[in-house]
Amino acid sequence: xxxxxxxTFILLAAQVVSAQRYMTKTGKVSFYSDAxxxxxxxxxxQVNCAIDTxxxxxxxxxxxxxxxxxxxxxxxxxNEEYVESDKxxxxxxxxxxxxxxxxDFSRPGTYPAVIEGEMxxxxxxxxxxxxxxxxxxxxxxxxxxxxxLKIADYGISVPGAVTGKIAEVMQIRTDLFLKPLK
Amino acid sequence: xxxxxxxxxxxxLGLLSAAYVWFFVYNKPHRDFEKARPDxxxxxxxxxxxxxxxxxxxxxxxxVELSGVPKTIEHSDSLVTVVFAFQQGMFGDEGVRCxxxxxxxxxxxxxxxxxxxxxxxxxxxYNGTDVILEEGSLVHN
Numbered sequence: 001x002x003x004x005x006x007x008t009f010i011l012l013a014a015q016v017v018s019a020q021r022y023m024t025k026t027g028k029v030s031f032y033s034d035a036x037x038x039x040x041x042x043x044x045x046q047v048n049c050a051i052d053t054x055x056x057x058x059x060x061x062x063x064x065x066x067x068x069x070x071x072x073x074x075x076x077x078x079n080e081e082y083v084e085s086d087k088x089x090x091x092x093x094x095x096x097x098x099x100x101x102x103x104d105f106s107r108p109g110t111y112p113a114v115i116e117g118e119m120x121x122x123x124x125x126x127x128x129x130x131x132x133x134x135x136x137x138x139x140x141x142x143x144x145x146x147x148x149l150k151i152a153d154y155g156i157s158v159p160g161a162v163t164g165k166i167a168e169v170m171q172i173r174t175d176l177f178l179k180p181l182k
Numbered sequence: 183x184x185x186x187x188x189x190x191x192x193x194x195l196g197l198l199s200a201a202y203v204w205f206f207v208y209n210k211p212h213r214d215f216e217k218a219r220p221d222x223x224x225x226x227x228x229x230x231x232x233x234x235x236x237x238x239x240x241x242x243x244x245x246v247e248l249s250g251v252p253k254t255i256e257h258s259d260s261l262v263t264v265v266f267a268f269q270q271g272m273f274g275d276e277g278v279r280c281x282x283x284x285x286x287x288x289x290x291x292x293x294x295x296x297x298x299x300x301x302x303x304x305x306x307x308y309n310g311t312d313v314i315l316e317e318g319s320l321v322h323n
Contacts, residue, residue, distance in 0.1 A: 026258040046314050065306040072212040089307045
């Protein structure tokens with residue numbers, strides 16, 4: 001009997017431990033800007049994201065060249081002239097969920113989340129606070145958020161000829177569905 | 183009369199130039215990687231090794247044809263990803279992840295996890311855990 005209780009405990013403990021980490025490698029991040037010269041929109045479906053529900057650690061890694069634009073020319077300019085994807089292939093966000101106690105990862109529901117951390121893009125790193133929602137379900141956690149990103153803060157310059165015609169602030173949207181890491 | 187003709191020719195040439203720029207520069211189509219000739223042909227393992235040595239591996243930004251035995255085939259929304267895994271890391275399996283063009287989704291469902299497959303696509307780089315191949319097509323002999 002003692003053995004059965006012991007093994008049941010071990011199995012339950014293993015389940016709790018495995019559910020402490022959630023991750024995805026197919027998260028979606030898109031950005032959008034509407035300016036007089038050009039409406040710019042791109043989406044990336046290859047985003048890595050991991051959450052440790054015990055510590056509140058939250059990390060997102062984005063391969064810049066995986067952003068897809070409607071126009072091929074725009075995609076070329078983005079990679080070659082703006083974010084310089086060859087030189088800076090990835091963008092990172094590393095942070096902590098500051099209101100971790102308010103999110104019950106064991107109970108399905110939608111919870112507001114605040115994440116404080118650092119965003120690294122184009123060789124520059126800045127502190128950032130992102131707000132969004134965590135939707136907990138049996139299958140995993142959906143992380144959705146929307147925040148502005150000022151491109152000048154990351155050393156991304158707009159050529160003089162089009163200054164003022166391209167938005168200086170991009171609206172970033174995240175939609176990441178994370179599954180428990182087995 | 184002559185000036186009118188010259189003016190007309192200039193206008194026509196201007197319109198043709200504008201049309202060319204509009205269709206073939208500003209709105210040029212995305213590259214068709216399915217029809218493109220691969221710049222690199224190698225095993226998925228070799229490609230992964232090259233990126234582990236340097237994130238600026240020669241495959242980065244190129245059309246690459248890879249072969250290997252897939253470990254898993256993932257379905258996420260409308261995307262199908264063939265995964266060649268070579269080690270375990272913080273994010274689980276690490277290796278080469280090949281996202282297929284939607285037209286290959288059905289065929290991907292019939293792939294065996296025991297046989298070698300060849301996939302051609304655009305290598306967008308290495309994200310620290312995996313090499314990413316996009317717009318992949320299944321290559322048959």
